Amino acid sequence: MPSQVIMRKGIWELKADVIFGIFNALLSIYWITQSLKFPGGTADGVPGAGYFPILVASLLFILSIVLIIQGSQSKIVYFNVKMWSKDIKKMFLMTIFIIVVFFVLWYYTTYIIACLVLTFGLGYTFRLSIKNNIILSVVFSFGTYYVFNNLLQVMLKLR
Amino acid sequence: MLLHAIVQVLRPDIFIYNLAGVVVGMIIGALPGLSATMGVAILTPLTFWLQPAQGLAVLLGIYNSAIWAGGISAILINTPGTPASIAQTFDGYKLVQKGKIGLALGINTIYSVTGGLVSTIFLILAAFPIANFALKFGPPEYFALGIFGLSMMISVSGKQIVKGLIIGVMGLLFSTIGLDPMFSIPRFTFHNVNMMNGIPFVAAMIGMFGIGEVLFQITENRITKKITLTKELGRIFPTFKEFKLTALPCAISSIISVIIGAIPGTGGDIASIVCWQQAKQMSKHPEEFGEGSIEGLAVTSLANNGVIGGAMTTMMTLGIPGDAVTAVLIGSLMMYGMQPGPQMFIEHADFVYNIMALLIVGNLTILILGLLTSKLSAYILYVKDEVIWILVIGFCILGSFAINNSPFDVMIMILAGILGFIAKRMDIPVGPFILALLLGPIVESNFRRSLALSMGNHLIFFTRPISLILLVLTILSLTYQPVSSYFKRKSFSKQTQ
Incomplete structure (x- = not known):
């Protein structure tokens, strides 16, 4: 386990969970918007090329929001560069x-x-x-x- | 068939490759911070030019040997060489403090090999029946199996369940890069030809487990405890009385460890702790556990190698890894053109027997090498971390380049390394990412094939019994951790009131 520091966050310390959550949320939005451009499925029920990516990206978006909320409440600082x-x-x-x-x-x-x-x-x-x-x-x-x-x-x- | 395979792997070339793997694994395992997963990941591309049997001889040698050698540093300097050897610190180091260095190292070798052989016997007996059963699986079952395998790796993320889920889903997301598996439509390729085949998973896994680990260790400022070998080793072999004392707990532990190994997502660390607790409960001298108990060290040594056969069984028969190393081994097998799963038992039955034979021969090699080099093995701990870092960085670059002669793969490896470093610092397990990258195309293609079979009806996953059972197990594995910790918190708050 990495050497985590539990402390009050200053503005200079990275709120890693929140940043990671935002990154993933943006990534999932990009994935969904791009996937919507792919051709749709066939008449016999085979979903199109964008179906699975949209499903996965939606799940990632939900999880990212949960992580952002969790991260904003957490006091753990993972990248306390000042302490290096x-x-x-x-x-x-x-x-x-x-x-x-x-x-x-x-x-x-x-x-x-x-x-x-x-x-x-x-x-x-x-x-x-x-x-x-x-x-x-x-x-x-x-x-x-x-x-x-x-x-x-x-x-x-x-x- | 198995005897034929044993003769086959005793061919000088294969045996030498296996021996080389055992020696490399011994160095990797004994050095704290380097894991079997990392060793197998880095060495995979370097075995690309070998015949599959030769390449696997190296990789399986590393796997077996690194898990065993992890016990060397756990015993000598109280620092587990690999996560699987955590429980060996409980009694191993205490035995060293009592001056029984040779005995502790001897027990580690003898019982690790015993665990490895017992679990290989399980693999030999169980693999073909399980593979035959799995032949009945159709697309919905494979989809459910893929999701279940993924959920098991995520569920062992402990308190970091959301992060485990995120990194796993991220892996699934990146697995959609490349040509669509059904209609061959380019997705997220940015018009880059290199991206058409998707993210090169060997490069990604080398980066995550190699570069990511080195960067992490640099920022951790680890102070590695080094030893001075001033004491004599003493006897290496346990006495007959000591063998007798450990027989029953070891018999039970071998069963427990094989079962734990077969459960996807678990590993030697969990098995050895469970077996240690079990042996303590059964022992006539539980007070000796944690104070240098021979029983305690024997069961933990047995358990960490005892999971290998179980993990290999799940990986080979169902294509679902039992632990992080077998997740990487799936990638290695795919590089050799093999797709782990029931079809491998039909199309490449010889190869399956070769794997079983390699595990047997590898364990016997460890036994001889381990007992002959007990004193020498301790000197591995003198190798400086910094030298290892340089070698790891060098081999990561070379390994990722060499597979396709592609600088693009090296770039992916570096990016994966940075992601691996960030994940490691944030206490996020990287195993689910690699696993999702590998399983993603299987999960997606079987998901879509299932919907094609059912004319778009999603209920197909819930109307077929095996698929339904696997999906229920998936939900249970994902909810068990949060639910149990909720009830623990609740009972704790009641007690404090």
Whole structure:
């Protein structure tokens, strides 16, 4: 179970349940409006392409409203970012940033270069020792390239 | 047929893949935070190039082994390696504190394997009759079965029943993306060719269980307890007296765990706690439970692997997963071109026997490996979380890309990872989402086929006995939790007045 904090919510803390409920409510409305455009069912009783999505989206809408009501009454804060230490925030954001950089590099250069940056960057972020980091990056990047590209014939190229 | 299958899986290539799966599962299971579900999810795409028997040898090796190895960290550092090994902390860690490290690890191995073998025997005996019965199912029954399976996974969401329902229904909603199963009309594809076949579920499950878990662990700032192996292991095997002491509670626990395993949505964690309580009630020394009881550790070790056969039975015969790992295994089987359900017993009977044989051989491999590497296995706990995170991220990216050579799948994997992270932080189980994604097309197509059969009459679901029973069970499973907690609250408020 995640480390939840039960406290009074400030304006800066995310009311996660409410936001998740609103997101799902909007999603279900979109689904219903789009489904109404699909062709209808046949004369022998087979429902059309939009029938099931509308049914499911309606159920999701009802549940979202229940969650919004429950969430607005709840004092549990799931994403109390203020309580995350600087290190955690840095690690979290760096992990996402490095994954994005990996994709850019993979697209414009080669898999090995991108993978070396990914593994070394993550190792640096997670504070592995330089020696261990270099060993892990090199072994993982070249090892996976050899296995996937040469043995499994997976073309590790994006373009 | 089974003997032939055993000979088949003892072929060097399949046996080596199974052994590799057992070793990988041992590492995954022993490391707190990594679960069998995550292991099977991440390794699924990497086995895509293997023959189905070889691939399943790896995955079933991981499944069995990770559940067993979860007990290693539960016993040594009082932190369950997988959710299934929670109850092993009750007595296992106390035994270690008493200096009986070897005995605790030995009991974990011997009784886990016993549980695994007993439940495999159940699978062998029950699977074909159940599959034969399920052959009578028509579209209304399959629709009701799909809904029932989904409801069971949602109902174990505990207090978070609304959230469990939302994530399950969300999965159903996303399962409607792609071509309509009856008329092949594109739905919610945004004119993107990649979306025509729907959300790639392997990529989604890798993201949710892999990337989502890593991001969650980063923000949790977990302090993993590490051990220093200064003490001697001592004896590994229980004495004859200890075996005799555990015989009856273990016999009862094996039945309980198989039954619990067969109920969709449950798992080793529930089974081992139930068996521990049962053994405590039966024991002549209940005061020893929680203080290092050999009976207590034996039944919990037996129970967590004892659910596997039951869970596999439900998954293979009905296509409904018994637990989160079998939900992922459905995806793996579908990747190999198999559709779990009664038809698999007719069209791929050899393959079904291979699965049974793999479970037997996998358990025996665990027994030998576990007893030989008792001391070594403890060293797995020295692997740093950070190294695991890097490897998981790397393999998630590679695994999701490799199946279709598609960057689109990687993108879906990352998005699923972010959704998995959000869900995990909000205490929402992600199992129902993946299950709904898998079951969605089955539920929808059978729903519409049923209505076609009945000329649009919805009563068809209530006029056929099996379908009606399954729908009643669905309502019961969804209402049991809120109703029982309402009555508990009511009786508690009466007591306090």
